[in-house]
Structure formats: structure tokens, C-alpha cells
Amino acid sequence: MSAWTVPGYAESLELGAGASGRVVLAVHEVTGVPVAVKYLSESLHTRPGFVHGFRTEARLLGGLDSPHVAGLYEYVESPDGAAIVMELVDGVSLRALLAGRGPLDPEAALLILKGSLLGLADAHRLGVVHRDYKPENVLVTPDGASKLVDFGIAVDTRARAGVAGTPSYMAPEQWRGEPASPATDVYAATATFFECLTGRKPYPGDNIAELALRHVDAPVPAEDVPEAVRSLVRRGLAKEASHRPADAEAFVAELEAIAGTAYGPGWEERGRGPLALLDVAHGEHH
Structure with missing residues (x-):
């Protein structure tokens, strides 16, 4: 079975990966807006503490409307995975x-x-x-x-x-x-x-x-x-x-x-x- 992906986004390129997950370049299919999607790694998704931490990160980002912080578009969680959809910073x-x-x-x-x-x-x-x-x-x-x-x-x-x-x-x-x-x-x-x-x-x-x-x-x-x-x-x-x-x-x-x-x-x-x-x-x- 292939890895879970966030519905509504077409992914093109992995930007980076680490112990806690990976970040991929994607495009929102309806608007064409490019985004960065941060996935919690599959191995951590079954551990409630990590999912809670990931959810907390999304909540913190959601409350931060700052031109000096990469912005949050949405947080998506399903039985198969969790992801944070973020502003793509060209830098x-x-x-x-x-x-x-x-x-x-x-x-x-x-x-x-x-x-x-x-x-x-x-x-x-x-x-x-x-x-x-x-x-x-x-x-x-x-x-x-x-x-x-x-x-x-x-x-x-x-x-x-x-x-x-x-x-x-x-x-x-x-x-x-x-x-x-x-x-x-x-x-x-x-x-x-x-x-x-x-x-x-x-x-x-x-x-x-x-x-x-x-x-x-x-x-x-x-x-x-x-x-x-x-x-x-x-x-x-x-x-x-x-x-x-x-x-x-x-x-x-x-x-x-x-x-x-x-x-x-x-x-x-x-x-x-x-x-x-x-x-x-x-x-x-x-």
C-alpha cells in the first residue's frame, strides 16, 4: 500500500526528510497554489504522543499570523496519517x-x-x-x-x-x-x-x-x-x-x-x- 497523501493536493517533489517525517512540494488542485506539506512519519503516526505533538504544532502555527513565520494553510488528520499544509517559502x-x-x-x-x-x-x-x-x-x-x-x-x-x-x-x-x-x-x-x-x-x-x-x-x-x-x-x-x-x-x-x-x-x-x-x-x- 502506498503512503497516505493529503486529499486535494498533487505532489511533485520531496523537499526533505528527517526522523519525524518528510516535507513535500505540492500544488492545491483547485487553486493551483504551490504549498509545502509536512507529513508525520508513518512509524510515529501510531504513537499518540507524537500525533499530539504534531497537532500542537499545527495549532501553534494556526494562531500565528506573522509575515516572519511560514504560514499554516490547513491541518489534516486521518486514521492513515497526519499532515500540516504550509506556505511554500521561496528561499x-x-x-x-x-x-x-x-x-x-x-x-x-x-x-x-x-x-x-x-x-x-x-x-x-x-x-x-x-x-x-x-x-x-x-x-x-x-x-x-x-x-x-x-x-x-x-x-x-x-x-x-x-x-x-x-x-x-x-x-x-x-x-x-x-x-x-x-x-x-x-x-x-x-x-x-x-x-x-x-x-x-x-x-x-x-x-x-x-x-x-x-x-x-x-x-x-x-x-x-x-x-x-x-x-x-x-x-x-x-x-x-x-x-x-x-x-x-x-x-x-x-x-x-x-x-x-x-x-x-x-x-x-x-x-x-x-x-x-x-x-x-x-x-x-x-
């Missing part, structure tokens, strides 16, 4: 961009950070913490805008949750198994910003234990980034959540003040320049 992941280009100029890195932070801010306003901000989950479009995707392990800020996230971007409180807060997302976004500027993650580690120790105890490597943005990196990677900007909206305000002072009023246009040359035809679509 490349920040991970692919960094792999192809290496480190970015500060203005371009700040612009990408700002766009996806605005998406985070919209989520934080609804009480949603993403918990897995990383270069794979930021899409950059040819006009230099960025969008946040994949709320697969997002949680309501009132929920207590176990350890979840991607180790290189996890805040100290996540390593300790404490509840995630908007400041946890600020930490992950700053770690991603650091990687945009330097081409490497803030803390190297050969194994999980080493990474945990460094994130919890090692000094913030602010001297590795341009002087103008060191205070932003120090604040965002502070060990204590209370020493970071409280949420993405507060972080954007700090970012704009620092960028304006350091790089002048035209910093966003200059940042957009190199990104406008992106070749999205061979990029990743979500």
Missing part, C-alpha cells in the same frame, strides 16, 4: 547559505537575525516558545527577508518540558531540564548570529557532555565577533536567563539600537545587498 535555509558562503558581513547577519526575531516576537506574544531556533529553521528569501519555520518542539510557556532542542544552540537552562522561556529562544538566536559572523558555533564540543559543560560554564566568546556587536552577543548568550533580553521583541530593540549606532541608518539596505543575489532556484524550499 534557502540559513544553514545552506552559510555552507555555500561562509561567514556573513555584520549588516547581513543582523538583517537575517532581525527578520527571524520578529517571527519569534510574534510567537512570544502568543505565549509560544520555539525551543529549536537554529540555522536550519531560518529561511532567507531573495529580498533579504527571513522567516522562521518548524515549530516541531515549540511549547506553551506555561508547560513544563523535558530537555529538547539542538545541542549547539541550547541555553544552560535547557541543559538543566528547566522550563524554556522566551529568553531561551534569545540564547539560541544569538548562538546562530555568532555562527553567521564567524562561520562556527560558539562552543565546540566532541560530545554532549563537553557541550553541556561549555554552554553552562564557559565564558561567552564575545571577543571572536566584531567589536560593534560584542555587547549584543554577551547579552544574548548570558548564562542566566534573567541577564538576557526578556524576549525577542526586547532583543530586536537592542539589535536595532546597536546596528544603527555602529553601522548608520542604511545598515539594512547594505545587509540586503549580498542576500539579494541568492540563487534560490537551487535552494531549499519549505
Whole structure:
């Protein structure tokens, strides 16, 4: 028996696959609108906890009407499968961009950070913490805008949750198994910003234990980034959540003040320049 597909959509291409499922390019047969369909993997579909999590992701996305977050069209669940039908973002992941280009100029890195932070801010306003901000989950479009995707392990800020996230971007409180807060997302976004500027993650580690120790105890490597943005990196990677900007909206305000002072009023246009040359035809679509 072939795999279950969402009724009403013609599928053409698999865009990506992982442990929890796969994403395919499809077209809505009635309107001709191209979409991305995210399927929960068949092996997980029989496990109620995963279906519940997938349903939660759809509910979170459904409540988020943000130009900086990939939008939700519909959620479909049947006895044979579950799928989220999402906006198709014409862009490349920040991970692919960094792999192809290496480190970015500060203005371009700040612009990408700002766009996806605005998406985070919209989520934080609804009480949603993403918990897995990383270069794979930021899409950059040819006009230099960025969008946040994949709320697969997002949680309501009132929920207590176990350890979840991607180790290189996890805040100290996540390593300790404490509840995630908007400041946890600020930490992950700053770690991603650091990687945009330097081409490497803030803390190297050969194994999980080493990474945990460094994130919890090692000094913030602010001297590795341009002087103008060191205070932003120090604040965002502070060990204590209370020493970071409280949420993405507060972080954007700090970012704009620092960028304006350091790089002048035209910093966003200059940042957009190199990104406008992106070749999205061979990029990743979500």
C-alpha cells in the first residue's frame, strides 16, 4: 500500500526528510497554489504522543499570523496519517547559505537575525516558545527577508518540558531540564548570529557532555565577533536567563539600537545587498 497523501493536493517533489517525517512540494488542485506539506512519519503516526505533538504544532502555527513565520494553510488528520499544509517559502535555509558562503558581513547577519526575531516576537506574544531556533529553521528569501519555520518542539510557556532542542544552540537552562522561556529562544538566536559572523558555533564540543559543560560554564566568546556587536552577543548568550533580553521583541530593540549606532541608518539596505543575489532556484524550499 502506498503512503497516505493529503486529499486535494498533487505532489511533485520531496523537499526533505528527517526522523519525524518528510516535507513535500505540492500544488492545491483547485487553486493551483504551490504549498509545502509536512507529513508525520508513518512509524510515529501510531504513537499518540507524537500525533499530539504534531497537532500542537499545527495549532501553534494556526494562531500565528506573522509575515516572519511560514504560514499554516490547513491541518489534516486521518486514521492513515497526519499532515500540516504550509506556505511554500521561496528561499534557502540559513544553514545552506552559510555552507555555500561562509561567514556573513555584520549588516547581513543582523538583517537575517532581525527578520527571524520578529517571527519569534510574534510567537512570544502568543505565549509560544520555539525551543529549536537554529540555522536550519531560518529561511532567507531573495529580498533579504527571513522567516522562521518548524515549530516541531515549540511549547506553551506555561508547560513544563523535558530537555529538547539542538545541542549547539541550547541555553544552560535547557541543559538543566528547566522550563524554556522566551529568553531561551534569545540564547539560541544569538548562538546562530555568532555562527553567521564567524562561520562556527560558539562552543565546540566532541560530545554532549563537553557541550553541556561549555554552554553552562564557559565564558561567552564575545571577543571572536566584531567589536560593534560584542555587547549584543554577551547579552544574548548570558548564562542566566534573567541577564538576557526578556524576549525577542526586547532583543530586536537592542539589535536595532546597536546596528544603527555602529553601522548608520542604511545598515539594512547594505545587509540586503549580498542576500539579494541568492540563487534560490537551487535552494531549499519549505
